[in-house]
Amino acid sequence: MAPQISATQSRTEQGLLANIFLRQDTSAQPHMGSVQNVSQDREIFAEGDHADCFFKIVSGVVRTCKFLADGRRQIDAFYVAGDIFGFEAGEDYQLSAEAVTDCTLIVYRRNKIDALAGSDKIASHELLAFAMRGMARAQAHSLLLGRRSAMEKVAGFLLTWAQASANRKTVSLAMTRQDIGDYLGLTIETVSRTLSQMERENVIDLPTARQIRVRNLEMLEDMAA
Amino acid sequence: MAPQISATQSRTEQGLLANIFLRQDTSAQPHMGSVQNVSQDREIFAEGDHADCFFKIVSGVVRTCKFLADGRRQIDAFYVAGDIFGFEAGEDYQLSAEAVTDCTLIVYRRNKIDALAGSDKIASHELLAFAMRGMARAQAHSLLLGRRSAMEKVAGFLLTWAQASANRKTVSLAMTRQDIGDYLGLTIETVSRTLSQMERENVIDLPTARQIRVRNLEMLEDMAA
DNA sequence: CGGGATTTTGATTCCAATCAAGTCCGGTGG
DNA sequence: CCACCGGACTTGATTGGAATCAAAATCCCG
Structure with a gap:
């Protein structure tokens, strides 16, 4: 091959x-x-x-x-x-x-x-x-990881992947919430809640659990502090 | 500048x-x-x-x-x-x-x-x-920094410096509690409390704030998990 | 000594963890 | 095709550990 x-x-x-x-x-x-x-x-x-x-x-x-x-x-x-x-x-x-x-x-x-x-x-x-x-x-x-809120961590994580993604609007996550949590030092529940909150605040859409559409990049960047 | x-x-x-x-x-x-x-x-x-x-x-x-x-x-x-x-x-x-x-x-x-x-x-x-x-x-x-307790972080920090120190029994810290906190993602109060607790548990001595004598290296290593 | 910075200790609050159900798929077999 | 199963995810209630707020003690350093 x-x-x-x-x-x-x-x-x-x-x-x-x-x-x-x-x-x-x-x-x-x-x-x-x-x-x-x-x-x-x-x-x-x-x-x-x-x-x-x-x-x-x-x-x-x-x-x-x-x-x-x-x-x-x-x-x-x-x-x-x-x-x-x-x-x-x-x-x-x-x-x-x-x-x-x-x-x-x-x-x-x-x-x-x-x-x-x-x-x-x-x-x-x-x-x-x-x-x-x-x-x-x-x-x-x-x-x-140091002295950052769950929101800041998750926003930072999403930004990294959004930047790597060719189409910056939609990010496909290959990993589970557990993986994200273990990367950010958070539990799966906190990762999930944080993503839900971002959706409620119209920063992202979650068409499926692993598909994330960035609705407001600027706001996401602000969240990453 | x-x-x-x-x-x-x-x-x-x-x-x-x-x-x-x-x-x-x-x-x-x-x-x-x-x-x-x-x-x-x-x-x-x-x-x-x-x-x-x-x-x-x-x-x-x-x-x-x-x-x-x-x-x-x-x-x-x-x-x-x-x-x-x-x-x-x-x-x-x-x-x-x-x-x-x-x-x-x-x-x-x-x-x-x-x-x-x-x-x-x-x-x-x-x-x-x-x-x-x-x-x-x-x-x-x-x-x-990820998903570790204050105790684990401080223990890990001390071990790093104890290992670097020529005399492993006494560590001289050049930095303030604020520095340690900003390195570990903790507040100065938590750093201080954690060190005090280690002293109460006979893991370390604190002859001065910046001098740390390791009394029980094994226990310290266990604390670093 | 004296005074300010650093550190320690105490009381309370708050964010995230934990405990506990649900819900939502995605696949599998009837 | 659809019912069901199981894992992944979400949501809710409560707890717990570190942050915050507040004050005292200690250490330097002049």
Whole structure:
């Protein structure tokens, strides 16, 4: 199976990085990255596993998360088509990764990276840019979690997805309320109530639970504070 | 606002600094980094400033933070001697940086980095490692903020500093309760109450407000969940 | 010492969690 | 096609933990 990446490739920062690894990858060099399908809710890797691979998403949505002793789950990030995840500083994965939806992934062996980073000027530069943007993403998440109301968190979350969405008016959420709650540090009930309240205030429409139409973007931005 | 640095020294740094950037620097290359002193609570750079410099701490503590419209402040990170901060992916700083204590910093011009990253294998490799560690740090902060009790947050915070501290038994906090609260998403009252409760439970001693002696590390680790 | 900032402690309020029913699909089989 | 099932979601009532409001105690630093 030949990686079908062109459709999502041009997307954002990570597309740049992908160019490095994938520019010669049509099907002639399967060792550069093999394709793997993962079905919904399946684990891709677990916290503590040896991090010998990293992944690029062709299609689908992935979450990375940690599980606490008492069963609580915290989601660190969601990744969509074009994004790279599982790229670790140390030997082992610090987080687990799971498929939010059925996914198609390209798997890369990690050992190639060190070689590339040292030998290829452009590659090393873009690797650095990728890591820096990962840092910025994690920082943005921290800022979304600290001392903010449920309304501000949910509004911020929706804005992120609205911005990523091609059509800014309607956002399709691949994840459940539980996923959103575990990402924002809220319960499913609070997420649901907050969305309902936004609907009552004519900021959004909820045609279905997973479809969100932004009626008043400006008001939504104000809510995110 | 421009970096208001009560500054003076401009000697070359001699080895305290990033081994990568300066490993060949004995005294022959003063252009590599100048030294600056910043006094307590002074701003080092502001969110939105053009990010033409980054910094390495020789001594003192620095916080990076964001200010919300209503005056709330969120601290993203604390940096101590040896740490590098202000290293940005984009053109501008995403956060402000302020001196928690009087600080001595080494200032690097950012444009040198792109050159280094491309031309020097070892430098580019270590730059990448730095960025990846920054990502891991930001992720750890997110995990500390999401759906955790005040007790868990404060315990986690203390553990971080206890681990960094040479003598693990006594932690000297450079920052105020307000700083800790703004880092953990708690009020000063809650931070104070939580520390008091830990003292009542014989987990820590508080000889002074800023000195914390860990009496029962294991219990503290349990509290961090 | 003295005075202001920082920290601690106390009383009350409020937002989100928890507990508890419902409701709404989306799929499946009769 | 439709009735039913089960999971996901919404809504309601109550509780609980941290915020807020308020005041006292302590620590610096001159």
